[in-house]
Amino acid sequence: MKTTLAALLATCAALPALAAGEIWVTNEKDDTVSVIDVETLEVVRTLPTGERPRGITFSKDFSKLYICASDSDTVQVMDPETGDILYDLPSGEDPEQFVLHPDDRHLYIANEDDAITTVVDTETRQVVAQIDVGIEPEGMAVNDAGTVAITTSETTNMAHWIDTETQELFANTLVDSRPRHAEFTKDDSELWVSAEIGGTISVFETDGQTEIAKIEFEIDGMHPDRVQPVGFEFTDDQKTAFVALGPSNHIAVVNADTYEVEDYILVGRRVWHMAFSPDKSLLFTTNGVSGDVTVIDVANREAIKSIKVGRFPWGAAMRPTTSG
Amino acid sequence: MKLDSQNIEKKSPLSEEDTVVIARPSRLRAALIALVAIVARECLRFLQQRGRFVAALVRPLVWLLVFAAGFRAALGLSIIPPYQTYITYETYIVPGLCGMILLFNGMQSSLSLVYDREMGSMRLLLTCPLPRWWLLSCKLLASTAISILQVYVFLAFAALIGVHPPWQGYFLIFPALVVAGLMLGALGLALSSFIKQLENFAGVMNFVIFPMFFLSSALYPLWRMAESSPLLRDICAANPFTYAVELIRFAFYQQWNGTALGLTLLFTAIFMGLAIWGYDPGRALIRRKG
Numbered sequence: 001m002k003t004t005l006a007a008l009l010a011t012c013a014a015l016p017a018l019a020a021g022e023i024w025v026t027n028e029k030d031d032t033v034s035v036i037d038v039e040t041l042e043v044v045r046t047l048p049t050g051e052r053p054r055g056i057t058f059s060k061d062f063s064k065l066y067i068c069a070s071d072s073d074t075v076q077v078m079d080p081e082t083g084d085i086l087y088d089l090p091s092g093e094d095p096e097q098f099v100l101h102p103d104d105r106h107l108y109i110a111n112e113d114d115a116i117t118t119v120v121d122t123e124t125r126q127v128v129a130q131i132d133v134g135i136e137p138e139g140m141a142v143n144d145a146g147t148v149a150i151t152t153s154e155t156t157n158m159a160h161w162i163d164t165e166t167q168e169l170f171a172n173t174l175v176d177s178r179p180r181h182a183e184f185t186k187d188d189s190e191l192w193v194s195a196e197i198g199g200t201i202s203v204f205e206t207d208g209q210t211e212i213a214k215i216e217f218e219i220d221g222m223h224p225d226r227v228q229p230v231g232f233e234f235t236d237d238q239k240t241a242f243v244a245l246g247p248s249n250h251i252a253v254v255n256a257d258t259y260e261v262e263d264y265i266l267v268g269r270r271v272w273h274m275a276f277s278p279d280k281s282l283l284f285t286t287n288g289v290s291g292d293v294t295v296i297d298v299a300n301r302e303a304i305k306s307i308k309v310g311r312f313p314w315g316a317a318m319r320p321t322t323s324g
Numbered sequence: 325m326k327l328d329s330q331n332i333e334k335k336s337p338l339s340e341e342d343t344v345v346i347a348r349p350s351r352l353r354a355a356l357i358a359l360v361a362i363v364a365r366e367c368l369r370f371l372q373q374r375g376r377f378v379a380a381l382v383r384p385l386v387w388l389l390v391f392a393a394g395f396r397a398a399l400g401l402s403i404i405p406p407y408q409t410y411i412t413y414e415t416y417i418v419p420g421l422c423g424m425i426l427l428f429n430g431m432q433s434s435l436s437l438v439y440d441r442e443m444g445s446m447r448l449l450l451t452c453p454l455p456r457w458w459l460l461s462c463k464l465l466a467s468t469a470i471s472i473l474q475v476y477v478f479l480a481f482a483a484l485i486g487v488h489p490p491w492q493g494y495f496l497i498f499p500a501l502v503v504a505g506l507m508l509g510a511l512g513l514a515l516s517s518f519i520k521q522l523e524n525f526a527g528v529m530n531f532v533i534f535p536m537f538f539l540s541s542a543l544y545p546l547w548r549m550a551e552s553s554p555l556l557r558d559i560c561a562a563n564p565f566t567y568a569v570e571l572i573r574f575a576f577y578q579q580w581n582g583t584a585l586g587l588t589l590l591f592t593a594i595f596m597g598l599a600i601w602g603y604d605p606g607r608a609l610i611r612r613k614g
Contacts, residue, residue: 221393249410266410294409306409 021278021320024080025286025293026053026067027310033067033078034293034309036284038277041295041305047083050076055097055140056315059122060104065317066122068095068109075109075120080319090127092118097181097315099140099149101164108149108162110137117151117160119167129167133160139193141182143206152179152193159193159202161209171209175202180230181273185256186238194229196246201229203259213259215243222248231273235298236280242296244271244285251285253301263301267294275316286313358454359462366466369436380429380474384421385481392417404545406577414487418479419573420542422501423565425478426471426508431533433467434512438519457600460513464596467512468505475501493576500575500585504568507588510595511564517602540566541573564591 023036026049033053035045050069057066058080065078068091075089075098091098092111095118099108106128109118117137119129134153141150142164149162152175159182161171176198183192184206191204203213217227228246234256235241243252247270253263268287271294275284283296292306293313370376392414403410440449449459475497482488515528537543539556540563550557560566567587574581 266412268410292403303409306403 020322021318023275023277023284023293024056024058024065024317024319025284025309025313026056026315027291028052028054028288028312028314030310030312031069032310033065034313036293036307036309038282041307043307043309045083046310047078049078049085050074050088054314055095056317057098057100058317058319059100062319064122065319066098066100066107068098068315070094070096070112075107077122087125089120089122089125090118091120092116092127092130097138097140099142101142101149102144102146106164108140108142108151110140110151112136112138112154115153117149117162131160131162131167131169133169134158134172139180139182141184141191143184143188143191144186145188148184148206150182150184150191150193152182154178154180154196157195157198159191159204173204173209173211176200176214181232183232183234185234192232192241194232194243196228196230199224199227199229201232201243201254215254215259215261217243217245217248217252217261219245219248219250219264222250230271233274233276233283235276242274242283242298244274246270246272247289249287251283251296265296265301265303267296267303268292268306272313273315275318278318278320284316284318286316288312288314355454355458358452358459359465362449362459362462363466363469366433366463366470370470376432377474380425380432381478381481383428384424384478387417387421387424388414388482388487389485404547406574406579406581408577412487415489416545417543418482418487418489419576420540420569421478421482422475422497422572423504423508423540423542423569424537425474426468426501426505426568427533427537427565429471429474430467430505430508430510430512431515431528432512433463433470433509434516434519434528437463437513437516441516456603457596460596460599460603464506464509464513467509468502471505471509472498472501489576490578492578496578497572497575500571503585503588503592504571507564507568507592507595510592510599513599514595514602517599536563536565539563540569542566542569564588567591 021038025034027034031049031051033047033049034043037044049067050072052071053067054070055068065080067076069076073093075091075095077086079086091109092114094111094113095109096112097110105122107120107122111118115133115135117131117133118127121128133151134156136154137151138154139152147164149164151160157175157177159173159175160169163170175193176195178195178197179193180196181194188206191206193202199217201215202211205212219227227248230244230246232241232243239256241254241256243254245252249267249269249271251265251267252261255262267285268290270289271285271287273286281298283298285294287294291311292308294303294306297304395413452459539560546557546560549560567584570581571584571588
């Protein structure tokens with residue numbers, strides 16, 4: 001009984017620490033990263049980066065921050081504690097999006113202008129492979145097992161399936177017009193790919209690379225052309241997906257089991273990507289045109305605040321902190 | 325019963341002093357009796373006028389369901405206090421529509437005062453041996469109570485169609501509704517003291533209600549007005565109704581707006597002063613002589 005009580009108290013004491021964290025947002029036009037405190041919902045730091053920062057992700061232990069500095073043609077590595085740029089990684093030209101392999105070592109980078117996917121070893125700081133993909137690659141994903149990487153190409157309208165052992169393509173699947181983002185479900189059974197101009201999300205079965213569902217979006221009073229799915233994230237239980245709908249200024253809430261849209265949440269203008277708070281209770285969306293980040297209460301599916309950041313916020317990544 | 329009355333008739337008459345002691349309650353009690361009687365009469369009248377209740381509800385609901393839906397995309401989005409994030413147009417106009425209910429009901433009450441005056445019941449009320457300002461205040465409280473009841477029914481309908489502020493807002497708007505309701509009711513009272521006939525009330529509709537409603541922040545934020553015309557924005561900023569609406573809007577979102585509260589109270593005092601002056605029998609006597 002005493003042990004249970006102690007464990008309960010320890011859990012309760014640990015809760016604030018779990019919830020504490022930061023959301024790091026790249027500001028495409030300002031060449032900066034804004035750091036938002038999850039508890040105060042305020043920008044606590046603004047740090048300079050290379051030109052046109054877009055994709056952003058942390059190493060597994062959150063000791064390093066990787067930033068795609070697209071117009072500087074490099075991936076920058078930042079110390080999140082000090083905000084100093086530690087070194088640059090070779091990335092190929094115009095890196096837009098990337099994904100860190102579960103081995104915490106290899107970055108898969110989409111080189112928009114060169115129609116290739118570059119694989120970089122972050123330890124040796126060497127390019128280990130360059131894979132030809134479709135025109136204007138953007139969306140990047142790696143499955144949890146680390147065996148398959150995906151690149152989506154905006155102009156070819158395809159999802160390219162890469163074997164991470166051989167670093168070669170083993171399948172290409174057509175999706176709707178201008179695919180922007182790809183994500184595997186946690187159990188690796190499905191791949192979701194958003195198509196910005198097509199206005200859909202295609203769901204593929206990963207075993208046979210066959211399309212099993214297509215999710216469409218419709219907002220009352222909104223012209224269909226403005227409903228453009230871009231970034232999306234799954235909740236931890238994989239039951240719900242939050243999808244950014246670009247210039248429609250809404251986030252769609254999708255039931256990941258039935259593929260039905262359950263709700264739409266109004267956010268800022270041209271919503272692009274998003275990141276969850278450490279305890280997944282809040283979702284932070286980057287709104288490019290309005291230059292802010294909208295905070296969504298996940299449980300109530302309600303926007304609670306919009307926070308001004310730099311010009312054209314693009315990507316977002318979460319970093320837990322112990323303070324707080 | 326008949327016997328009793330006969331018995332009473334047979335009794336020796338009470339002295340004049342005794343009669344006064346039995347018939348006249350204390351001043352405070354008399355004032356409260358008057359308040360309860362006037363509020364009860366107004367409530368009873370309102371409940372009997374189902375058409376008025378439906379009309380009071382339909383008007384803001386039509387604005388919410390038809391007008392707001394049509395203008396949703398056209399009016400664009402912006403974050404302005406007290407809002408913390410982007411809101412739909414429906415959400416924006418709800419406080420304005422609460423103000424609309426208070427405004428129309430305040431005017432409706434003044435219309436009923438004109439009617440009462442034409443029918444003679446007003447004269448009966450004003451001959452009551454209580455201060456005139458108290459009688460008018462009772463009228464004002466009665467009309468405000470009815471307005472607030474209508475606002476909450478409207479908010480319940482709005483919530484049913486998914487337009488709702490934070491739940492705490494439903495409690496916090498109550499004092500804001502009281503203050504705003506008193507101000508608009510006092511305006512109605514003041515107007516009714518100057519309107520001699522029921523027919524003239526159409527002028528109130530055209531020259532008071534519509535300009536007050538449209539030239540305010542009820543339908544559009546002031547920055548939007550300033551975009552089209554700075555003069556229009558200044559007129560809106562000088563409109564007392566704007567401050568009543570903003571007081572309700574800020575209360576909905578648990579935020580303090582001292583300027584709105586101060587100005588609403590100030591305008592309440594001015595309108596009430598005008599009403600008391602307008603209903604002053606001495607003034608009427610002077611006018612008649614003149």
